[in-house]
Amino acid sequence: MKKASLLLVAIALALFGLVACGGDDDETTAAETTTEATTGGGGSTVAITAAADGTLAYDQTEVDATAGEVTIDFDNPAALSHDVAVEDDAGTELGKTDIVAQDTATTTIDLAPGTYTFFCTVPGHREGGMEGTLNVK
Numbered sequence: 296m297k298k299a300s301l302l303l304v305a306i307a308l309a310l311f312g313l314v315a316c317g318g319d320d321d322e323t324t325a326a327e328t329t330t331e332a333t334t335g336g337g338g339s340t341v342a343i344t345a346a347a348d349g350t351l352a353y354d355q356t357e358v359d360a361t362a363g364e365v366t367i368d369f370d371n372p373a374a375l376s377h378d379v380a381v382e383d384d385a386g387t388e389l390g391k392t393d394i395v396a397q398d399t400a401t402t403t404i405d406l407a408p409g410t411y412t413f414f415c416t417v418p419g420h421r422e423g424g425m426e427g428t429l430n431v432k
Contacts, residue, residue, distance in 0.1 A: 338363030341429070343379050343413065345371040351415070351423030353379075358413075359430045366403045367413070371395050380416045381429060383409070391416060406431045 339361040346352040369379045369392045380391035381404055392400035394417060408431050415425035 337361045338365055340366040340368055342368045342370070343427075344369070345373055345375075345377045345415075345425075347372040349373040349375045351420050351425050353413075353415075353425060353427055356427040357430065358427065359432065360406065362406060362408045362431050364403050365406045365429075365431065366401060367392060369395070369400045369402075371398060371400075373397065376417055377415045377420065377425065378417065379413050381406075381411050381413050383411055408432055 341358045341360050342355075343358065344354040346354060367379050367381070369377075371377045374396055376394050376396040378392045378394040378400065379402070381389045383389060389406070389411070390402050390404035392402045394400075406429075411429040411431065413427050413429050414421040417425075
């Protein structure tokens with residue numbers, strides 16, 4: 296009888312241990328899913344406007360975005376053509392809008408947290424002052 300009781304206790308403890316381990320795995324999976332949704336999703340839209348008077352300037356010199364798919368809505372009310380390009384700190388261009396005059400353009404770029412530069416790619420415009428900072432958090 297003692298052997299049977301010991302065997303039942305051992306089986307009960309083994310089953311309890313398996314159930315407890317299974318619960319930990321489920322919690323880890325839930326935490327991983329939450330992290331993926333936070334870092335993999337997100338994103339935001341930022342508005343950048345060229346100066347209406349045709350000067351080589353954007354109305355914004357610094358904009359903030361959320362990491363993920365960042366959409367840039369560019370408005371150029373001036374007759375002089377402009378665009379918005381984004382580069383990382385190594386100088387690699389990551390994406391850009393179309394060049395437009397008296398029109399709007401949009402682009403979407405997948406960006407990790409960090410600091411980026413936005414600028415106009417029309418020759419001479421960046422050198423004339425058409426650039427700013429894009430902070431991605």
